[in-house]
Amino acid sequence: xxxxxxxxxxxxxxxxxxxxxxxxxxxxxxxxxxxxxxxxxxxxxxxxxxxxxxxxxxxxxxxxxxxxxxxxxxxxxxxxxxxxxxxxxxxxxxxxxxxxxxxxxxxxxxxxxxxxxxxxxxxxxxxxxxxxxxxxxxxxxxxxxxxxxxxxxxxxxxxxxxxxxxxxxxxxxxxxxxxxxxxxxxxxxxxxxxxxxxxxxxxxxxxxxxxxxxxxxxxxxxxxxxxxxxxxxxxxxxxxxxxxxxxxxxxxxxxxxxxxxxxxxxxxxxxxxx
Numbered sequence: 297x298x299x300x301x302x303x304x305x306x307x308x309x310x311x312x313x314x315x316x317x318x319x320x321x322x323x324x325x326x327x328x329x330x331x332x333x334x335x336x337x338x339x340x341x342x343x344x345x346x347x348x349x350x351x352x353x354x355x356x357x358x359x360x361x362x363x364x365x366x367x368x369x370x371x372x373x374x375x376x377x378x379x380x381x382x383x384x385x386x387x388x389x390x391x392x393x394x395x396x397x398x399x400x401x402x403x404x405x406x407x408x409x410x411x412x413x414x415x416x417x418x419x420x421x422x423x424x425x426x427x428x429x430x431x432x433x434x435x436x437x438x439x440x441x442x443x444x445x446x447x448x449x450x451x452x453x454x455x456x457x458x459x460x461x462x463x464x465x466x467x468x469x470x471x472x473x474x475x476x477x478x479x480x481x482x483x484x485x486x487x488x489x490x491x492x493x494x495x496x497x498x499x500x501x502x503x504x505x506x507x508x509x510x511x512x513x514x515x516x517x518x519x520x521x522x523x524x525x526x527x528x529x530x531x532x533x534x535x536x537x538x539x540x541x542x543x544x545x546x547x548x549x550x551x552x553x554x555x556x557x558x559x560x561x562x563x564x565x566x567x568x569x570x
Contacts (some may be wrong), residue, residue, distance in 0.1 A: 328379075331541045334369035336383040337362045338502040339409070339558070339566045340528070343549065344382060346557045350548045364482060367392075373533055374398040382541050382549075383499070384407070385526040387437040387460060391564055399534040400476065401427045404546030405527040405569045407558060409498020411441055412512030416488040421449060421513050428492035430475045433481035439463060441522050442495035443476075449514045460525055503564060509564040518567065523561060527569045 324353050331351070334340065335341045341362050348358045361378070363369045369381040370392050384392075386402050393400055414420065430451070432442035440462040446452050453469035454462050463478050477491055484494045485504035493513070501508060508515045516522045531537070548554060555568040 298452075306523060321340045322401070328541060329355060330357045330359055331380070331545055332361070332378040333545070334361055334363055334372050334381040334383070335370070337364070338499050339407075339562060340382045341498065343406075343554065343558060343568065344564075347545070347554055350553060354548070356543075356544055358545070365534070366481065367555055370396070370398060372530070373400060373531060374518060376533065379536070379539070380530050380532045382528070382530055382547065384531065385437070385528055388435065389529070389531055391436050396515060399535050400531045401537060402529040403532055404530040404550065405538050405543060406521065406530065406546075406549050407566050407568050408523050408527045409527075409566050410508045410512075410516040410518075410564075411438075411445055411498065411501045412501060412506075412508040412515035413445060414485075414488060414494050414501065414506060414512055415498050416491040416493050417472060418492045419513075421493070424451065424472050424492070426473050426476070427439075428472060428480055429477055429490075430474050431477040431484045431487050431491045431494040432477050432486060432489050433495070434478035435481060436463075437526070438481055438497060439478065441516075441526060443467070444522055445514065445516060448520075458498050460521070498565060502562070507563065507565045523567075 298320040333344060335344055341360050344358060344360045351358050362378065364514050365385065366388070369383050372378045373381050388399050389402065392398060430446065432439055440460050443454060443462045444450065451472065451474060452467050454466045458466035479487060481497050481500055483497050484501050488494045498508060530542065530549065532542055536542060558566050558568050
């Protein structure tokens with residue numbers, strides 16, 4: 297009988313271990329010499345490519361996978377399939393955690409990308425007229441950011457206190473009766489021919505071939521609340537904050553070499569965070 301129970305317990309322990317290994321929470325080994333990063337294409341993956349030789353000098357291989365949305369990069373880090381991601385700011389990450397019950401944390405603030413208002417069917421904000429259409433990102437944090445930029449340029453007025461949580465329901469004054477068209481952030485640039493103006497995230501603007509300093513009609517200033525709030529970060533799953541590999545990545549991304557690369561490459565469209 298004792299033998300039988302021993303065999304049952306051993307089998308149960310093996311099954312539990314197998315389930316733990318298949319659960320997706322420990323797929324990425326801590327402090328491995330390969331760092332798996334989920335990133336958006338521009339500028340994040342480009343900056344990571346520039347970081348590769350610096351990380352190799354530290355003994356790490358950087359493996360970059362590009363995603364074209366704002367959901368999967370968080371899901372794959374939460375699942376343990378990737379060490380970290382590089383595409384988002386903390387307000388978006390925090391909102392994602394709240395809505396999806398994920399456990400992502402910021403371990404390094406790298407740069408910010410000024411949000412801009414870009415021409416569509418109209419080429420000058422002075423031409424704004426009754427019923428003009430303005431496309432904005434529809435995710436919670438970036439929509440608020442877009443509405444704040446429209447307010448800063450006298451297009452709308454938000455109710456007092458709306459701030460970085462503003463939605464279209466917080467528009468208190470709309471003198472031009474503009475229609476806000478809420479779209480997935482990746483779609484805004486494609487719809488510019490169909491709307492009067494569009495508010496683009498920095499990375500999607502660059503993917504569409506725009507430079508915020510030369511092509512945008514208005515953009516967030518370096519000392520604005522938005523610029524300070526929406527810094528792009530390296531995010532990991534909670535518990536991985538002190539892993540040496542991701543800490544090495546942050547150190548390299550904040551180095552003088554990468555700061556110089558960002559300044560030379562993006563000419564103000566991407567700004568290193570000091």
